[in-house]
Amino acid sequence: MKEGPNIAAVAALIGDPARANMLQALMNGVALTASELAQEAGVTPQTSSFHLGKLSEAGLVCLRKQGRHKYYSLTGSDVASLLEALSGIAMRTGMTRVRTGPKEPALRKARVCYNHLAGDYGVQAYDSLLAREFLLEEDEQLHLTLAGRSFFNDLGLVLPEKETKRRPLCKSCLDWSVRRSHLAGLAGTALLTYFLEEGWARRIEGSRVIEFSKTGDSRFRSLFSLEI
Amino acid sequence: MKEGPNIAAVAALIGDPARANMLQALMNGVALTASELAQEAGVTPQTSSFHLGKLSEAGLVCLRKQGRHKYYSLTGSDVASLLEALSGIAMRTGMTRVRTGPKEPALRKARVCYNHLAGDYGVQAYDSLLAREFLLEEDEQLHLTLAGRSFFNDLGLVLPEKETKRRPLCKSCLDWSVRRSHLAGLAGTALLTYFLEEGWARRIEGSRVIEFSKTGDSRFRSLFSLEI
């Protein structure tokens, strides 16, 4: 038939509601067990096992055995950004799932995207880093400037000297809610963990929502020199 | 249920091989008619219509009516980059479409690409036209010289005076098998139909293979002054 990459196979894999639910559940970056994923997807453990077999065979998720548990997680940030891109299209074309819960505004505000910060907060941080030339957009690539590196160092965040293609230092990730870029990659991960460890924000159990405390919020704004 | 964007719906849409083929065919940015897309996808016009209905309802493609044709194209670059992301994952996980079977050598030799000749024959013809300066490569654009126009006229092929961006006279198309360019555009189409109508070659039913007859082959070689 046709040559080239078989995108239909990948898409069909994500196209099943149960599997899509599982993948979206893994978007918060935490590894989950097979049964937890079954519950997330709303199917029985047998079905879950069936789906996870397919997903891991296809290389979308990877597993780590630990005792009698099997922890599944996304294989990489490329899978995560693929899912984000899908979310973007789904939002743009109005394909939202019937029940829009009260959590959605919180999701738009701040949420985890695999292992970095997304939502309004993420976009604002990204814009600020760009404006102060800590980040440089260059021919579709994103670079951390020397000033940017010292910005991270001042926070006590040491980033590796050289980056690999597999795990880039800085990467822009398109936001489905705001349709703007936010920071992914090692730097993005480092920032989010910093916010969490310093107590500026905390994760809401069982969802992707990130909630900034009052003081955390003001510190965030001062860090990125945000007006309001 | 769950809240948020319904990525499964989008993915399922792309997950069908026929639809994925159509979308990938639209990746070059050119708008294609429903029948062209049907041929690309390897399905009948009825099925194509069914799929295109779904795709346009979902907002992945948009259409422009022009006479009795309907030209379809991707709705935006976000769709294109989603497809790119999918391709990336597909390649990384080694999900390339298997193209085994006896038809492959024939496909490499000569086949249709939309509506023009591709494969070894196409590339050789292209090279010959360039060498004799019937075609001119100029800043990424391909132009038909006066000599080239008379070359076509001598064959009884009259090409329109002015070309539109939508349907250019000459266009180079990259060959997946040889990784070289071959001639597309109105001129390419005219050439292929000439070969077919003159009986130099015929299409193999149900595939993209073009089979040159013995005499057609020698005429082809003399037309393009090919050595062997």
Add this chain to the structure above:
DNA sequence: AGTTTGCTTCGATGGTGATCGAATTATTTG
């Protein structure tokens, strides 16, 4: 040892959706 828990394999079932033949509408061509 025996029991519970986590996960998987097997087998059967059912539903969804892709597909095409035939007929229909719309538009161009002769």
Add this chain to the structure above:
DNA sequence: CAAATAATTCGATCACCATCGAAGCAAACT
């Protein structure tokens, strides 16, 4: 006006695949 072409609708068919019940395995607690 008639014939040809482009695209669609309708209806029927068929294959695939998600789903779950039941049983099987493996690991961990008692």
